Amino acid sequence: MADAQWWRGAVIYQIYPRSFLDTDGDGVGDLPGILQRLDYVAGLGVDAIWIAPFFKSPMADFGYDIADYRAVDPLFGTLDDFDRLLAKAHALGLKVMIDQVLSHTSARHAWFRESRESRSNPKADWYVWADPREDGTAPNNWLSLFGGPAWKWEPRREQYYLHNFLTEQPDLNFHNPEVRAAVLENVRFWLERGVDGVRLDAINFCFHDRSLRNNPPKPPERRTGRGFSPDNPYAYQYHLYNNTQPENLAFLEALRALLDRYPGVAALGEISSEDSLATIAEYTSDHRLHMGYSFELLTDDFSAAYIRDTVSRLDAKMRDGWPCWAISNHDVERVLSRWGDGHASASRANLLTAMLCSLRGPVCVYQGEELGLTEAEVPYEALQDPFGIAFWPQFKGRDGCRTPMPWSADANGGFTHGKPWLPVPREHLALAVARQEADPDSTLRGFRTFMHWRREHPALRTGSIRFLETPEPVLAFVRESATERMLVAFNLSNQTAELSLQLPGTARPLHGHGLHEGRLDQGRLCLPGYGAVFAQLAGNNPAGTTP
Numbered sequence: 368m369a370d371a372q373w374w375r376g377a378v379i380y381q382i383y384p385r386s387f388l389d390t391d392g393d394g395v396g397d398l399p400g401i402l403q404r405l406d407y408v409a410g411l412g413v414d415a416i417w418i419a420p421f422f423k424s425p426m427a428d429f430g431y432d433i434a435d436y437r438a439v440d441p442l443f444g445t446l447d448d449f450d451r452l453l454a455k456a457h458a459l460g461l462k463v464m465i466d467q468v469l470s471h472t473s474a475r476h477a478w479f480r481e482s483r484e485s486r487s488n489p490k491a492d493w494y495v496w497a498d499p500r501e502d503g504t505a506p507n508n509w510l511s512l513f514g515g516p517a518w519k520w521e522p523r524r525e526q527y528y529l530h531n532f533l534t535e536q537p538d539l540n541f542h543n544p545e546v547r548a549a550v551l552e553n554v555r556f557w558l559e560r561g562v563d564g565v566r567l568d569a570i571n572f573c574f575h576d577r578s579l580r581n582n583p584p585k586p587p588e589r590r591t592g593r594g595f596s597p598d599n600p601y602a603y604q605y606h607l608y609n610n611t612q613p614e615n616l617a618f619l620e621a622l623r624a625l626l627d628r629y630p631g632v633a634a635l636g637e638i639s640s641e642d643s644l645a646t647i648a649e650y651t652s653d654h655r656l657h658m659g660y661s662f663e664l665l666t667d668d669f670s671a672a673y674i675r676d677t678v679s680r681l682d683a684k685m686r687d688g689w690p691c692w693a694i695s696n697h698d699v700e701r702v703l704s705r706w707g708d709g710h711a712s713a714s715r716a717n718l719l720t721a722m723l724c725s726l727r728g729p730v731c732v733y734q735g736e737e738l739g740l741t742e743a744e745v746p747y748e749a750l751q752d753p754f755g756i757a758f759w760p761q762f763k764g765r766d767g768c769r770t771p772m773p774w775s776a777d778a779n780g781g782f783t784h785g786k787p788w789l790p791v792p793r794e795h796l797a798l799a800v801a802r803q804e805a806d807p808d809s810t811l812r813g814f815r816t817f818m819h820w821r822r823e824h825p826a827l828r829t830g831s832i833r834f835l836e837t838p839e840p841v842l843a844f845v846r847e848s849a850t851e852r853m854l855v856a857f858n859l860s861n862q863t864a865e866l867s868l869q870l871p872g873t874a875r876p877l878h879g880h881g882l883h884e885g886r887l888d889q890g891r892l893c894l895p896g897y898g899a900v901f902a903q904l905a906g907n908n909p910a911g912t913t914p
Contacts, residue, residue, distance in 0.1 A: 373462055374564065374633040374657060375689060376828030377414040377729045378818060383697045384421050384443055385429060386771045387734060389783035396771070396782070398444035402452045404774075405459055407800070411737055412818030415462035417566050417635075419697060421449070425475050427535035427753070431466075431568060432473040436553040453561055464564035464635065465557060469550050470572040471536045478549075479537050483521050483528070493546050495529035495538045495575055496521075508581045509609045510601050514757050517609065531572050531609060533753060541573045547618055551625055558629045565626075567656070570636040571646055574615045576608035583607065598761050611640040619655040633657040635691055635729075644681045651688020658729055660691040665699045669706040671842040671859055675834045678726055682832060693731040694723050701735070701768045704742035711741050714883055714897040715861070717813040721882055721899060722842065722857050724821055727832040734772055738803060739810035743770040743792040751789060773799040816881030824877075826851040840864060841894065845904065852904040853877070856885065858894035865893045874902040 388400030398421060408416060420430030421443040430440070439446050456463045472479055481490040497506035497518070505518035505527055511534075518527040519534045529538040539546050554565065582604040590602040619636075626632045636659040640646040643661035651659050663677045681690050695702040702719055703711045716739035723730050745766045750756050755764015771787050773780030773795040780791040780799055803809035821827050830848035837843045840860035846853045854874055858864045868890050876887055880901055885894035887902055894900065 371631045373414065373631065374635075374729050376727075377462070378412070378724060378821075379415045379417050379464065379635075379691075379729060379731045380408055380411065380413040381417045381419070381693075381696060381731050381733045382408075383419045383734060383769060385419075385788060386769050386782075388772065388774065389785065389787070392783060392785040393442070394783050394785040394788045395442055397442070398439065398448040398452055402448065402455060405452070405455050405461065409456075409459040409461055410815065412815055412822065413461070413732065415464055415563065416456060417464040417564075417731065418466070420466045420468060425473055425535070427473070428533055429751075431468050432471075432533065432536045433468055434473040434475045435477075437556050450560065457561075462563035463561075464566050464633075465562050466568055467554055467557075467565045468568040469539075469554075470541075470569050471530070471532060471538045474535045474537055478539075483523050486524055486526070492543050493540055495540050496524060496526045497529070497579060498526055507579045507608075508604070509579075510582075510604060512599070512601050513754055514599060514601070529575065529609075531569075538572070538575065541575075541618060542577060542614070547621065551622065554622070555625060558626070558632060563631060564633040564635065567634060567636045569610075569639070570619075570656075571615060571638050571640050571650070572610045573618060574612035575610070576612060578608075580608045582609065599758065605641055607641065611646055616649070616653075616655065619650060620653070623654055623656065635660065635731075637661070644677075644684060647681060647690065648684035648686065648688065651690075652686045656688065658689040658691040660693055660731065662699070664692055664694050664723075665696065667705055669859075671837065671839050671857075674722075674842055675844075678832070679834055682727060690726075690728040691731060692723055692726050692728060693733070694719060695733040695736055695768070696731065697733065697769055698765055699768065701733075701740055701742045703739060707741070711739060712897070713739055713808060713810040713813055715739075716810045717817060717882060718857060718859070718897040718899060720814055721817050721880065722859075724817070725827055725844075725846065725855050725857075727830070727846070733768075737811050737814040738773070738795075738798045738800065740773075740795055740798060742767040743790075743795065745770070745789060749790055770795065775799050775801045813881045816879075820880045824851060824853065825849075826853040827855075835868070837866060841866060841892075843868070843892075854887075854900070854902040854904050856892060856894060856900045858885070858896060858898045861896035863893070863895055865891070868892050870904075873905045875905070877901040877903055 384396050387396040388404055389396050390399040422433045423435035423438040423440045424430045424432050453463050478490050478493050481488055482494045505516050509517040511517040513533050517531055520527055530536050585605050634656045636650055636656045638646050638659050638661045647659035650656050750766055752764035752766045770789045771782035771791050775781030776796045776799045779787050803811035825848040826846040830846040833845045835843040841864050843856040870890050874887055883895050883898040885898045885900040887900050
């Protein structure tokens, strides 16, 4: 995928540096660790890597609180380490995307330290400051996603500052043109180093409502949050004014203008709004972001109907942008536990990966999915995530999906020769890379088989998508490119499923994808548990189905 549109239909492998591989024995993964395992990643058959933040940070939110956007935190290595990593990735044919956290900084960033000192210093208006109400309380009712008010009192200024996330993550004031210019200069620093893309964290949180209007309450039956605990008071409001403001569109256009000066660079936006699908469509249209993703497939909802409806609704809204799909990442419970039915098997893991990677658009695959890792049970005394500590025991936070990669069945999974920052679960040792390499029926071997097979089929990478109305638990659709038309069907359960498909054309089954193969005979589809059918279509697209 060497052309400027490499990202269309790309498989992007997300690396969480803290948990990938530790080379210096401090128990935390680092950039040299990523460098050491790049051959492994390239061998998976993915197109790109996305590296979560490795910038200088006090680590209140493990790197998403940045103190210096242009420096590598010593915990992870040096700028030279990053340059070597980038060079080797490119030599292996891998594109490199990095996180950019633009809406907020660390409270230890030099900008904030200056801004908080007075109301008259050069950076005084670089963050969102507001006077208290007459009774001394916060300016409005906005809430932090991590629980409690989104305002913290600063005695030096006798004002509150806004933090949509942790108190250690003050929000920048994007209404100030100097802030926007400085943020773009930080992005340009990494573009000049040669990165191929940026993943934009919480990109719809850049602007706030200038009038600081109160968010309206949300009725109890609508409090179904995505990406946070259901008992979090954050779910009690419609977040109409603390994010997703219309001014953000012009900033995205300015950001895109910068990116376009570097051919082949792509931007992926993380979006969580009151209507995330509509926001993705808006943010990826009219020459703004290249692609966007949200938490729609990162929830507990799991059925063929839910996936079909979610993907179809976004596809119908998209004009010239591209969706990006993910079913696991560093913020949510691992998919085999979240969408599990007690069968965390290789066949189930590979089916979910194949389903994801057969949808239209680029996809993000989180480290460990290729091994079939389940969510780790981290005891309270070992928790690191402030989110989980605050909401324990109803919500245990994000540590369970962030435990170290098991490279071997040895102590600590071969991740470190020190004490790992999070414990390595015993059940993950049985799924270690070294063990799976030796097993021809392992999740890892199946993952590789499918990824390399997928590369041979342009319909799966860049084709259009049209869903068929099928009964549960079957998900079926047609992918079509200029050179290929393909029927795709998955059985999302562990029980055999049979149905009839009305095929006005002929279908030729495709083999070699590595999944449990179903049968398609004269329009009758039979799928074993966690089975799939891929078939080349001649003639018109399938017209419908009958159970």
